[in-house]
Amino acid sequence: MYSFNLGTIGGFLAAMWALIRGVLALDPNAYVAALTQDGGGRLSVAVLFTAGLSITLGQSVVLFANRVPRRRFLFSLILSSLLLLVGVFFWAATVWLLATFLFGAQQSMRNVLIMVSLSYAPMVYGVFVLLPYLGNIIAIFLRIWILVGVVGAVMVIMPLAFWQALLCCLLGWLFLELATRFPLVTAVEAWLWRITTGAPEMLATADVVDQFVQEMRAAARPFAGDLPDEDGRP
Amino acid sequence: MSAVVEPLFCLFGLGLLLLVVMAFASPLEALGWWSGWSRRRSSAARPSDQPALPLPHSDADYFLVYLTAIGGISAEDISKRERAFLAELQRQVPNAEIIQDVFPFSVTNNPLNGERQLGWLWQKIHNSRMKRRGGFVATLIFVRNLLQVAVSGDPRYGPIYNVGVAREIGLSLLRHGYQPGSGKPITVMGWSGGGQIAVGVVPYLNQALDAPVYVASIGGVITDDPGVAYAEQVLHLQSSKDKFPNICDILYPGRWPFVRYSAWNQALQDGRIHTIDPGPMTHTGRGDYFDYRATLPDGRTHGQKTAALIGQFVRQQALPAAA
Numbered sequence: 330m331y332s333f334n335l336g337t338i339g340g341f342l343a344a345m346w347a348l349i350r351g352v353l354a355l356d357p358n359a360y361v362a363a364l365t366q367d368g369g370g371r372l373s374v375a376v377l378f379t380a381g382l383s384i385t386l387g388q389s390v391v392l393f394a395n396r397v398p399r400r401r402f403l404f405s406l407i408l409s410s411l412l413l414l415v416g417v418f419f420w421a422a423t424v425w426l427l428a429t430f431l432f433g434a435q436q437s438m439r440n441v442l443i444m445v446s447l448s449y450a451p452m453v454y455g456v457f458v459l460l461p462y463l464g465n466i467i468a469i470f471l472r473i474w475i476l477v478g479v480v481g482a483v484m485v486i487m488p489l490a491f492w493q494a495l496l497c498c499l500l501g502w503l504f505l506e507l508a509t510r511f512p513l514v515t516a517v518e519a520w521l522w523r524i525t526t527g528a529p530e531m532l533a534t535a536d537v538v539d540q541f542v543q544e545m546r547a548a549a550r551p552f553a554g555d556l557p558d559e560d561g562r563p
Numbered sequence: 564m565s566a567v568v569e570p571l572f573c574l575f576g577l578g579l580l581l582l583v584v585m586a587f588a589s590p591l592e593a594l595g596w597w598s599g600w601s602r603r604r605s606s607a608a609r610p611s612d613q614p615a616l617p618l619p620h621s622d623a624d625y626f627l628v629y630l631t632a633i634g635g636i637s638a639e640d641i642s643k644r645e646r647a648f649l650a651e652l653q654r655q656v657p658n659a660e661i662i663q664d665v666f667p668f669s670v671t672n673n674p675l676n677g678e679r680q681l682g683w684l685w686q687k688i689h690n691s692r693m694k695r696r697g698g699f700v701a702t703l704i705f706v707r708n709l710l711q712v713a714v715s716g717d718p719r720y721g722p723i724y725n726v727g728v729a730r731e732i733g734l735s736l737l738r739h740g741y742q743p744g745s746g747k748p749i750t751v752m753g754w755s756g757g758g759q760i761a762v763g764v765v766p767y768l769n770q771a772l773d774a775p776v777y778v779a780s781i782g783g784v785i786t787d788d789p790g791v792a793y794a795e796q797v798l799h800l801q802s803s804k805d806k807f808p809n810i811c812d813i814l815y816p817g818r819w820p821f822v823r824y825s826a827w828n829q830a831l832q833d834g835r836i837h838t839i840d841p842g843p844m845t846h847t848g849r850g851d852y853f854d855y856r857a858t859l860p861d862g863r864t865h866g867q868k869t870a871a872l873i874g875q876f877v878r879q880q881a882l883p884a885a886a
Contacts, residue, residue, distance in 0.1 A: 390594065393594035393595075393597060393723075394723065460587065461586065461590055534723060538726045542771050545726075545730060545767070545771040546771045546773075549772055
């Protein structure tokens with residue numbers, strides 16, 4: 330069912346699409362095909378990168394809010410997608426470590442990485458996160474879909490019970506969340522943000538808007554120059 | 564059979580595709596304005612870019628801003644019954660300045676038939692609607708503006724969208740003689756989807772103009788926008804015949820009664836939201852809140868009753884001691 334012909338761009342894209350469809354349907358054969366056929370690793374990275382681009386576009390409000398210029402926008406999208414690769418690598422590594430040392434599973438780190446990367450396939454719908462109102466719901470749904478996919482993939486390649494696979498994945502995700510809060514990691518993220526966007530720091534939308542309101546307030550005040558002050562003096 | 568069903572499915576598919584495309588495009592106007600990507604001259608998203616205006620001074624005690632519903636294509640092009648309602652409201656509160664030059668479904672107060680690439684198309688759709696020939700196509704105006712309401716109520720886009728509309732309202736207030744810091748109450752009135760925008764702009768008007776801001780919602784479709792926390796009082800007129808506003812009770816978690824710490828529920832607990840049933844009125848069209856032909860048992864028209872309730876709400880607002 331899954332036979333890859335990666336000799337041409339069309340063949341590569343067709344294989345990628347077949348894998349994405351398989352993973353979306355949570356078909357174990359798709360995972361097995363990626364592990365057993367040549368080019369499975371490359372395909373899984375391509376799926377992950379595509380998913381990364383899509384979700385970054387879906388969450389691009391942060392770039393707009395920080396007034397990132399058009400030229401830097403595309404650059405920021407690509408970099409964010411690459412950062413997703415790093416995050417997935419970290420998650421896969423922790424899942425592998427936990428499965429190996431907690432439950433004695435025998436599997437190569439490379440295979441776990443392919444599985445976790447492929448499980449990000451639902452994120453190809455990440456661009457839909459851009460939709461007003463529905464976007465927030467879609468984002469949650471996609472994260473759950475990915476978690477289910479990763480747990481299923483781990484169970485395909487390791488002889489683990491459901492709860493063991495779930496534990497490895499959840500703990501791996503928790504470590505990833507903790508790691509992103511390390512001062513060194515946040516400093517690197519801030520540096521990457523500065524060089525890609527040209528903005529001094531990443532501000533939340535509410536903070537940027539607050540700055541704007543203060544400017545509005547200052548701009549409106551000269552018009553109130555004739556008003557009496559607090560003591561009632563003009 | 565399939566000769567009928569297939570074209571119907573095809574039409575449905577096309578409609579769905581159009582809806583998705585419009586939904587994708589809906590936050591882009593606000594984001595383009597904010598980021599400076601928009602080519603529109605008035606899109607300069609820095610308050611300091613606004614040239615100093617020769618501002619008049621108004622002796623009015625109350626400032627009322629009217630935001631139309633999702634059927635509108637511009638602030639000027641409001642219906643006859645809305646105009647009649649505003650005239651009646653002016654009679655109810657003669658010492659009020661009523662402002663109606665802000666189009667709430669554009670972050671730059673740009674009407675649908677204004678400076679836009681598809682301005683001609685919106686004008687055409689509007690024209691056919693006026694001739695009662697619009698049919699399905701005319702609903703595109705409703706869909707487009709409804710999506711802007713969703714943008715305003717979305718916590719990701721809402722702050723940007725609402726601050727843009729608040730800026731336009733603030734500038735209009737200054738043009739109409741509002742003195743920042745004077746403490747004179749501002750009431751933002753919104754009909755249907757305009758109700759959400761009215762709530763959304765409250766924090767920014769409150770902070771930028773140092774003003775107490777009130778909201779009067781006329782069948783307002785209001786999300787769980789945190790802006791309600793900054794409103795002095797909210798008057799929500801909703802007829803028992805009008806079920807449209809109830810949709811937000813379902814769609815927005817902050818409106819669910821058991822989410823006790825949401826801004827909406829906090830405002831309810833503080834007694835700052837007053838819901839009044841003005842009588843048997845529909846959401847829009849014949850027999851709606853502004854109808855000046857349909858009468859209530861007491862002989863007043865719908866528009867008169869609505870204006871009387873809002874007039875009473877405005878007159879009860881505290882004025883600054885010096886005023």
